[in-house]
Amino acid sequence: MELAEGILDGSVKSLARLISWLEDDDERAYEEMRKLYPHTGNAYVIGITGSPGAGKSTLTDKLTQALRKEECTVGIIAVDPSSPFTGGAVLGDRVRMSKLCLDPGVYIRSMATRGHLGGVAKATNDAVRALDAFGKDIIIIETVGVGQDEIDVIKIVDTTILVLVPGMGDVIQSMKAGVMEIADIFVINKADHPGADQLETEIQIRLEQDKHTKSRAWVPPVVKTIAVEGKGIEELKEAVKNHRKYLEKSGELEQKRKRRVKEEILSLVENALIKILQEKFVSKDSFDRVVEDIISGNNDPYTTAKELLKRIGVDVTIQQEGGIK
């Protein structure tokens, strides 16, 4: 059976194999994705991000259990980093999700970044689509432990939950400029640890400051949780629901999804172009000579890049005149 048919028929095995093909950038995957596309657009996608050890996996586990009580089916993609040296990875997020393992309404997939920066893997977006077509009501993406700038998750999800923990002092300060901006919902996890109130005050001050600079109709709520004890999970679930209602009512959800489709097309084209350039030119010996030419001062990278593009039919000079847009 074709994978797409299998997936529409509810086969977990077909779904799992398609995600592997997507991760491996196997061309067979895209034919299946084309068939699945008309069946997508029904799932609601939640992103859970935050620093390493903040409790993302445990929150994902508990939030999923709460959603299951409402008969929602859930797909989870848990991303962990690949080693830049060996390409290998230890994917440990399932350890916290043991209780979900045998629930037929839940699908969990671990995913290594495979060198992709930004907090998610290259295949994450397509895997979300596959889970959507498979019929999951809610899809949760747990990002890698992020620092300041890994915010690609917002391009994929409808609601972004940023998990913070008390006692990180200066780290929180430094985080403020980057990842703090993407939260639709703030979670203060490990709220029984000292410093939780102070952290809440810091977030509230930031939100107060935001009022002066942004005309934002949605003010991110701050939810305190103790994930390991299951505390605050109902509040978190309600916060997600409220955000969803807001997005749907304000028309922002539609805008978000339009932006996403645009980005998707651009990234597909980008990937295809890079692949062509890699396969046709960069992996060839002649490319080494081109590099030698530049090193020895007979050419420069700018001219070379332009020539390469010309060889695949793209004339950059036309682009500069506004011909290709």
Place this chain on the structure above:
Amino acid sequence: MSSDKDRKIKVIVAKPGLDGHDRGAKLLARIFAEAGMEVIYTGLRQTPEMIVQTAIQEDADVVGISSLSGVHNYFFPKVVELLRQNGMDDVLVVGGGIIPAEDIPKLKEAGVAEIFGPGTPTQKIVDFIKENVRRK
């Protein structure tokens, strides 16, 4: 088709039953990752059903089970059997831990590809997996 270099071997490293001795399993998880594999570590107290569900959801190529508490004669064949029931015959099942020599032939007969006891050079395990893993 993507080239072989894009493909990653996916290994489940699982601890069945009530056995809490996971130093060896954790070490192997690291070693497999160092060898370029993607390792899904399940944690402790796994049932055969949980291990097999994990293998299905993760599209695993290899299931590695470690047992130091004597449950291997039940657990290892059960995992193989459940994989077969789910049409995952081509998944390589390997075992490790404290396994008496006289149990090994029976386990192999049941479909466990290899048993690696204490002191096995880790490279030998890595090589075995790389040589025997399926191609999808």
